[in-house]
Amino acid sequence: MVAKKKSKSSFLRKLLIASIVVFIAGSLGSAYLAYWAIYKPNVNLNGRQSTYLYIPTGAGFEKVKELLYSQNFIQNHSTFEWLAEQKNYKRKVKPGKYFILSNMNNNQLIDLLRSGKQEPVKVIFTFARTKKELAKKINEQLEADAEQLEDLLNDADFLKTYGLNVENSMSLIIPNTYEFYWNTSAKKFIERMAQEYRKFWNEERKAKAKNIGLSQTEVSVLASIVQQESFIDKEKPIIAGVYMNRLHKRMPLQADPTLIWAVGDFSIKRVTSAYFKIDSPYNTYKNLGLPPGPICLPSVVSMDAVLNYKKHNYLYFCAREDFSGYSNYAATYEAHLKNARKYQQALNKRNIHK
Numbered sequence: 001m002v003a004k005k006k007s008k009s010s011f012l013r014k015l016l017i018a019s020i021v022v023f024i025a026g027s028l029g030s031a032y033l034a035y036w037a038i039y040k041p042n043v044n045l046n047g048r049q050s051t052y053l054y055i056p057t058g059a060g061f062e063k064v065k066e067l068l069y070s071q072n073f074i075q076n077h078s079t080f081e082w083l084a085e086q087k088n089y090k091r092k093v094k095p096g097k098y099f100i101l102s103n104m105n106n107n108q109l110i111d112l113l114r115s116g117k118q119e120p121v122k123v124i125f126t127f128a129r130t131k132k133e134l135a136k137k138i139n140e141q142l143e144a145d146a147e148q149l150e151d152l153l154n155d156a157d158f159l160k161t162y163g164l165n166v167e168n169s170m171s172l173i174i175p176n177t178y179e180f181y182w183n184t185s186a187k188k189f190i191e192r193m194a195q196e197y198r199k200f201w202n203e204e205r206k207a208k209a210k211n212i213g214l215s216q217t218e219v220s221v222l223a224s225i226v227q228q229e230s231f232i233d234k235e236k237p238i239i240a241g242v243y244m245n246r247l248h249k250r251m252p253l254q255a256d257p258t259l260i261w262a263v264g265d266f267s268i269k270r271v272t273s274a275y276f277k278i279d280s281p282y283n284t285y286k287n288l289g290l291p292p293g294p295i296c297l298p299s300v301v302s303m304d305a306v307l308n309y310k311k312h313n314y315l316y317f318c319a320r321e322d323f324s325g326y327s328n329y330a331a332t333y334e335a336h337l338k339n340a341r342k343y344q345q346a347l348n349k350r351n352i353h354k
Contacts, residue, residue, distance in 0.1 A: 011317070037079035043104040044075050052119065053098045057143060061090040064113065073100075080106050089114045095143075097121060097182035122181040129266060129296045131170060138189060141180075148186035161196055164217070166295035171220035174200045175297045201301070208307040212244065221290045223298035223306045228257035229317075230320050232325045236305035239327065242314050244306075253284040261295040269352050321346035 008100040009134040011162045045051050053073075061084065070073045083106045085089050096118035098126060100109060121142045128134035131153045132146075139146035152158055162172055173193050180192065201216055209299075210218050228242050246253055261281035282291040315338035320342050328343075330336040 001256070007346075008048070010189045037082055038107045039078075039105050040079075041103040042072055042075050042080060042106050043100060043102055043109055045102040046071070048102060050099060050101050051174055053100050053113075054143075054182060055093065055095045055098065055113070056186070057093060058094040059093055061093055064093055075199060077253035078108075083107065084110055087111075087114060095183040112352070118181050118183075121182045123180050124177045125297070126175045126299065127297060128170075128175075129261070132271055134170070134173065134297065135186075143183045144186040144189045149189060151188055152186055153226040162259075168217045168221070170297060171217045172197050172305075173297055200303075205304075207306060211309065214306070218290055219303060219306050220294050220298055221292075223302040224296045225253070225255045225257055225291075226305055227298045227302040227323065228260075228296055228327060230327065232304070234300050235326060236302055237308055237310040238312070238314070238329065239317060240292045240309035241312050242317050242329070245313070245315055247289070249315070250288060252286070252288055254288070255284045257295055258282045258291050261291075270347055314317050318343050 032144060036084070051073075053067060055067065065077075068080075069077065074080050087110050089110050092114050094113070094116035096116060098117075099119045100112070104112075120188070121141060123132065123138065123223060128137060131150050135149040138144055138149055141303040154166050156166055159165055159169050162169075174191070174196050176196070178196065180189070184192070206216070209216055214222065222240065223244060225243065226236050229239050230236055232258070236336075243253055243255070249349045258341055259271050259275045259278060259282075260266060260268050262278050262282040263275060276285045278286075281287060282295065311327075313331045316330040316333065316339075317327040318336060318339040320326045320328055323346065328339040330339055
């Protein structure tokens with residue numbers, strides 16, 4: 001009887017020890033699996049060392065999975081989704097442009113995406129003739145919707161908050177290179193441009209504009225014409241001086257680029273008298289003064305060329321016949337006609353008729 005009790009007691013001890021061993025082994029196994037799910041490299045960029053992941057505004061976890069899985073960036077989907085659940089990322093998806101590296105583990109990737117720590121985007125726009133062209137350039141670099149951006153630049157009520165109207169709204173935009181977050185909206189883009197506009201129009205520039213008798217918007221308008229007249233920066237203050245002389249004498253500006261704008265055909269290389277009668281407020285052959293808005297985004301150089309225009313007695317200028325980009329200037333119409341004939345002959349020689 002005693003032997004049986006000992007045998008049973010020994011069996012129970014062995015069973016308990018075995019249970020403890022199994023429990024410990026299971027716990028260690030679970031711990032290993034958890035460690036593996038968290039820290040084992042799980043990002044494979046298919047031969048690349050790094051790339052960018054763009055998560056659109058309003059995206060949820062399903063969209064993030066689609067972006068990652070469609071490009072085979074995640075090796076083990078289950079561990080990624082398990083850790084995303086543990087770290088509550090499924091309910092904390094943040095839009096933006098994220099810099100991800102090959103061999104990142106789930107923990108690194110999820111912490112990055114959950115933090116919202118984006119890579120800034122250097123947005124570059126140096127030139128645009130129209131609002132549509134500008135909106136397209138911005139949309140190619142940011143999430144900002146091109147149609148929404150164009151609509152805002154044509155929204156009279158919205159523009160009133162900036163003291164602008166539909167015709168001159170492009171004067172708010174100062175071309176340059178700026179840092180943005182990729183998920184910047186169209187409205188946020190305009191708000192940022194308004195900040196940059198205020199920075200550009202410092203007290204010194206405001207004083208110069210007042211001194212030459214132009215408003216800030218008028219400086220932008222004239223600068224846009226100057227910019228379209230020459231790509232050579234040192235010519236711009238001289239050309240600006242010609243137009244300022246014409247404004248002071250109440251002569252029509254007779255700026256060919258404004259006629260091209262009025263026609264809307266930017267492939268025109270030769271402006272002929274056929275265009276002079278176009279019915280448009282941008283026809284500076286028919287209308288005195290400046291047109292109602294810029295005909296392009298003027299560069300900072302062009303704006304400063306107007307603010308610091310060269311004082312001289314020229315009333316006319318014409319592109320040089322050598323097509324160098326420089327101009328011939330004249331104080332009298334007779335001298336100008338001679339310059340114009342040389343340029344027209346050069347156009348004829350090159351068979352440029354329109």
